[in-house]
Amino acid sequence: MSQQVSSFGRREFLSRSAGAIAAGTAAIGCPAILSAKSPNERLNLAFIGVGGRGLANLNTLTSGGADNVVAVCDVNSIALGKASQRFPKARTYVDFRKLYEDADDIDAVVVSVAEHTHAYATMPALKEGKHVYCEKPLTYNVDEARQITEAAAKANVATQMGTQIHGMPNYHRVVELIQSGAIGNVTDVHVWVGRAWGLQSAEDAKKHRDIIHVTERPQESVTPPKNLNWDLWLGPAPYRPFNPVYVPGPRWYRWWDFGNGTMSDLGSHWVDLPFWALQLDAPKTIEAFGPPPHPEIAPASMKAVYEYGARQDLPPCKLTWYQGAMKPEILQELNLTNWNSGVLFVGDRGMLISDYGKHKLLPEKDFEDFEYPEQFTGNSPGHHKEWLIACKTGSKTASPFSYAGPLTEANHLGNVAYRVDQKLHWDAAKMEATGCPEADPFLKREPRQGWSL
Known part of the structure; x- marks a missing residue:
């Protein structure tokens, strides 16, 4: 049976909210009306964090040699020294607060520090009108995400969260299929990841290749x-003595004081797909399940269930997140257990399963003669290049902070629900869990003395 794209497809979805455009449905790389620069004009870049993920960003963003590196910063003197050797004309800093005191010649900032410091390295750039690329997750908690989103809107600069998969062709094609109605109205989504780092037994840690038990x-x-400035690495987090179980990354991300475990980290990549495709916003309710919450360490395995209301003509839907040992039962029913991580959209006319690089329409026999919709989300020139183009021309990026902020908030709320062990009724406007004051300490926190947004 041949299937065509449903009649409520391309035109209707492209005419929807600005949020959908910000999420990536607008053409990539098209200059805005108020384009300020030529795509070939050189940018002065500053890099905050140049080891690990920061080194990868440094390598990618400077690979063409078209832009200037004017400042590099890292609390690790070895990483800083290597970056300085590559860019000897760049100023070097250990404390990014000092970097911002000399920021007049900086056009754009790349933030690749640990999660608990993201907002503190990003906010000064926004306040000074600098373009910002920040690694995922955008912030450490809900309050920081809201503040960064609002500051970015005021700054009106090019922003991008480091969700590189968002720019790959597979995600674009999945979004086009969902938004053109290939599987009908989607009311249920399952998102699961195989990573199981966090609080678990030594046996399970070995099974899941978690080397830090x-x-x-x-x-x-x-x-x-000697090469690590521990006090600056802690930044706004509460002080604690150094121990090698915290650094280097990604050891820190399982500790609640520094990160939020698998959900905020990989949720930035995996929840991104349904968040974009279904134009999700703030959830109505969030409930989580798993082992009893630990006061210090994020769980290796857990599940969180989100309920979303109707969005314009889109129906309400449920999104369920699974990590570690927890998996959707439907995978067994559909014989899809070989998908270690993935997203399963359940519609009233079929299903779609996807991972980072491939997708499949189900049941396969029903889609044998299916004709794919005309491409309408465009193709990214590359996640990093897309941001550089936006810095120079005013074009849209695929995951600006106007999109990444709400996505980050939603991911954090799954952990909040888990930590309070209650179903949250979320009031997005007030940024509070109605009737659940126990959630407040996990929505925001006071930074250590000397640090502020």
């Missing part, structure tokens, strides 16, 4: 390595 906060004090 910890169950409690270390009590002993260890002298930090």
